[in-house]
Amino acid sequence: MKLLNRGKSDKLKVTNNLEAFTMEVFFFLLIFALIPAMIASGKGRSFIGWYIYGILLFIIALVHSILIKENAQAEQKQEKVAIQGGTMKKCEFCAELIKAEAKLCRYCGKDAPISQEKHNQSEWS
Numbered sequence: 001m002k003l004l005n006r007g008k009s010d011k012l013k014v015t016n017n018l019e020a021f022t023m024e025v026f027f028f029l030l031i032f033a034l035i036p037a038m039i040a041s042g043k044g045r046s047f048i049g050w051y052i053y054g055i056l057l058f059i060i061a062l063v064h065s066i067l068i069k070e071n072a073q074a075e076q077k078q079e080k081v082a083i084q085g086g087t088m089k090k091c092e093f094c095a096e097l098i099k100a101e102a103k104l105c106r107y108c109g110k111d112a113p114i115s116q117e118k119h120n121q122s123e124w125s
Helices: 001-033 034-042 047-058 058-067 072-085 115-122
Strands: 088-090 097-099
Touching: 001 034, 001 047, 034 047, 034 058, 047 058, 047 115, 072 097
Parallel strands: none
Antiparallel strands: 088 097
């Protein structure tokens, strides 16, 4: 009788250890899935979508997030926001974004025209 009880307790210990191991692996997957999600988010992709992808297929998602290119639509949206916010402007010669206060384009080296608003402010100052 003691042998039967002993066998059951060993099975319970193995089951508890397996459950604890499974929970630990799942916990680490939740944390490691942040890596591809953050990389892809920096490239203009959905953080949540890539987080789920990272949980399900971590290794593949990590390699995929490193190899994907930046999302061109997200980049254009960021450019529009920067231009509308007044922090950036486009060079008339090379069409690259430069700071609104810049007097010289850092890409092509040509003189950046002063915006009309800045010109009007400088006249009144």
